[in-house]
Amino acid sequence: MSLEDKLGLLTYKSDTQAHIHIVSPKPCIEICKDKPCTTACPADVYRWEGDKIIVSYENCIECGACRMVCPFDNIACHWPRGGFGVKYRFG
Amino acid sequence: MADEKVNCIVVGAGPAGVSAAITMARAGLSVVVLERGEYPGAKNVQGAILYTQMLHEIIPNFWKDPKAAIERPVTEQRLWVMSDDSAIQLGFKSDRWLKEPHNCYTIVRVPFDQWYAKKAEEAGATLVCGMTVSDVIRANGRIVGVKTHDGEQLLADCVIAADGVNSMVAQMAGLRKELRSDEVALGVKEILAMPREKIEDRFCLERGEGATNEMLGKVTQGMLGYAFLYTNKETLSLGIGCKLSDFQRTRVKPYELLEALKNHPIVRRLIAGSSSLEYSAHLIPEGGYHSMPPLYADGILIAGDAAQMINPTHREGSNLAMTAGKLAGETVIEAKRRGDFSARTLSLFRKKLEATYIIKDLEDHKDVEEKVQKIPELISVYPDLLCEAAYEYFTVDGLPKRDHQRRIIARIRRQRGMFQLLKDAFRLRKVI
Ligand SMILES: Cc1cc2nc3c(=O)[nH]c(=O)nc-3n(C[C@H](O)[C@H](O)[C@H](O)COP(=O)(O)OP(=O)(O)OC[C@H]3O[C@@H](n4cnc5c(N)ncnc54)[C@H](O)[C@@H]3O)c2cc1C
Ligand code: SF4
Numbered sequence: 334m335s336l337e338d339k340l341g342l343l344t345y346k347s348d349t350q351a352h353i354h355i356v357s358p359k360p361c362i363e364i365c366k367d368k369p370c371t372t373a374c375p376a377d378v379y380r381w382e383g384d385k386i387i388v389s390y391e392n393c394i395e396c397g398a399c400r401m402v403c404p405f406d407n408i409a410c411h412w413p414r415g416g417f418g419v420k421y422r423f424g
Numbered sequence: 425m426a427d428e429k430v431n432c433i434v435v436g437a438g439p440a441g442v443s444a445a446i447t448m449a450r451a452g453l454s455v456v457v458l459e460r461g462e463y464p465g466a467k468n469v470q471g472a473i474l475y476t477q478m479l480h481e482i483i484p485n486f487w488k489d490p491k492a493a494i495e496r497p498v499t500e501q502r503l504w505v506m507s508d509d510s511a512i513q514l515g516f517k518s519d520r521w522l523k524e525p526h527n528c529y530t531i532v533r534v535p536f537d538q539w540y541a542k543k544a545e546e547a548g549a550t551l552v553c554g555m556t557v558s559d560v561i562r563a564n565g566r567i568v569g570v571k572t573h574d575g576e577q578l579l580a581d582c583v584i585a586a587d588g589v590n591s592m593v594a595q596m597a598g599l600r601k602e603l604r605s606d607e608v609a610l611g612v613k614e615i616l617a618m619p620r621e622k623i624e625d626r627f628c629l630e631r632g633e634g635a636t637n638e639m640l641g642k643v644t645q646g647m648l649g650y651a652f653l654y655t656n657k658e659t660l661s662l663g664i665g666c667k668l669s670d671f672q673r674t675r676v677k678p679y680e681l682l683e684a685l686k687n688h689p690i691v692r693r694l695i696a697g698s699s700s701l702e703y704s705a706h707l708i709p710e711g712g713y714h715s716m717p718p719l720y721a722d723g724i725l726i727a728g729d730a731a732q733m734i735n736p737t738h739r740e741g742s743n744l745a746m747t748a749g750k751l752a753g754e755t756v757i758e759a760k761r762r763g764d765f766s767a768r769t770l771s772l773f774r775k776k777l778e779a780t781y782i783i784k785d786l787e788d789h790k791d792v793e794e795k796v797q798k799i800p801e802l803i804s805v806y807p808d809l810l811c812e813a814a815y816e817y818f819t820v821d822g823l824p825k826r827d828h829q830r831r832i833i834a835r836i837r838r839q840r841g842m843f844q845l846l847k848d849a850f851r852l853r854k855v856i
């Protein structure tokens with residue numbers, strides 16, 4: 334079962350306002366070799382294409398891991414506004 | 425909500441927050457619970473096993489409530505040590521666990537949290553969902569309320585931060601820093617649909633009984649953690665949790681780890697014929713005793729996951745959260761009686777916790793992880809070694825038994841050494 338299929342099982346109330354921001358593109362491009370955000374996120378929210386990062390915040394399942402794995406404190410990931418974001422039916 | 429002032433604002437409608445709210449509301453305090461999910465449980469993930477005693481102390485005989493969102497009383501617990509293609513199984517089953525009060529139940533968090541939060545409302549607490557607390561309000565150096573995402577302010581004599589692992593409220597109150605990746609585990613999980621009778625047949629259960637399965641070894645792909653498979657009424661909870669710093673180190677993708685678990689030959693047979701209903705992920709605080717923040721300050725208390733109250737070796741978290749929530753509630757009741765919500769009175773919370781199993785268990789288990797990590801072979805060598813030894817022991821192929829035994833010993837010598845094995849056993853004697 335692919336991640337797309339897994340995420341496809343979920344219900345979200347999507348916000349037009351992103352709750353995740355990359356603070357500065359510099360550390361990502363210049364010093365972060367391993368880019369742990371791209372492997373540790375359980376929803377593949379962070380993807381690098383060339384030297385451009387794509388943050389699919391709408392897929393975020395709000396585990397909070399990315400902030401802790403970024404070695405350069407470069408991810409500002411807040412909780413979505415109240416009521417928005419993932420809505421588990423089982424949990 | 426502006427200009428309102430209540431006795432206590434509870435942030436988070438999980439087990440800790442709701443237990444605190446019920447306790448305080450019953451004593452006549454005005455209590456508001458703020459929950460960021462659209463409904464209680466919307467953001468919450470758990471295995472999930474719920475130990476009975478702690479909830480029984482808050483809602484006596486809760487299992488008799490026909491609406492109680494509990495799944496199955498657990499009558500059998502199994503531990504599997506897994507290699508790539510084999511597993512050793514260790515289990516305990518007891519009819520004594522069939523008697524009420526049961527030792528523990530499986531639960532599904534979303535219905536459970538909704539049921540439990542309702543109990544707080546029935547006790548008189550106000551529950552506001554869809555409300556993210558974005559900051560604390562201070563006056564004269566103490567916490568006097570909270571701000572919400574839409575800019576509203578709510579004032580209170582006291583705030584209880586029950587907002588779960590990596591508590592933003594505790595951080596905003598200056599009581600703790602962001603957690604490090606080695607202080608948490610990341611758990612990923614799926615809920616799998618399976619008909620009631622099939623679950624009972626497959627796990628050898630009589631009607632209504634439940635079983636737990638925990639799995640160690642190769643399934644964690646060299647990371648510190650374990651997998652679990654629990655039986656609910658008509659679903660299975662299958663998940664795996666490993667240290668976040670290990671995910672960082674190994675670059676194993678969490679969902680691929682879960683997929684590999686589902687395809688492990690042992691697990692595949694256990695879940696065959698099921699279909700996935702939901703995928704989820706959540707952090708588990710595992711820094712334990714060493715990374716507990718101060719539990720109180722002027723006008724604020726911290727309870728549950730927010731204060732790292734988890735005993736991972738016994739998959740206890742929700743029960744600690746309930747006891748801690750209840751004790752936080754009792755502390756606020758006493759503070760109101762004294763008319764003093766300063767740290768001096770709120771320090772009573774720590775004393776109350778010390779008198780229970782919580783601090784004692786956390787203290788006793790504080791070095792478990794470190795001890796286990798000092799022997800990486802526990803994950804990388806022993807599961808295979810044990811499975812191979814069992815394979816030799818149980819295989820009848822015409823070779824004399826003594827040759828099989830020699831092979832087992834030779835393998836231990838090669839992979840770990842007899843002396844080292846004894847040393848490891850000695851070092852681990854206090855882990856359980
Ligand atoms: C995969 C996994 C398996 C587990 N298995 C078990 C198990 O088998 N048995 C067991 O006992 N424990 C288990 N646990 C641990 C257990 O889930 C926790 O210990 C328990 O949920 C802690 O309760 P809590 O009330 O402290 O926090 P939570 O249950 O996390 O509740 C916190 C609440 O606060 C809300 N919130 C957070 N921030 C804000 C904010 N800023 N504003 C408003 N609301 C906010 C959240 O939405 C949430 O509802 C498991 C955990 C995981 C992740
Ligand atoms: S881990 Fe942090 S610094 Fe590295 S690529 Fe991701 S966001 Fe950038």
Ligand code: SF4
Pocket residue numbers: 353373374375376377378392393394395396397398399400410
């Ligand atoms: S919070 Fe979790 S799911 Fe969301 S982006 Fe961060 S790591 Fe990914």
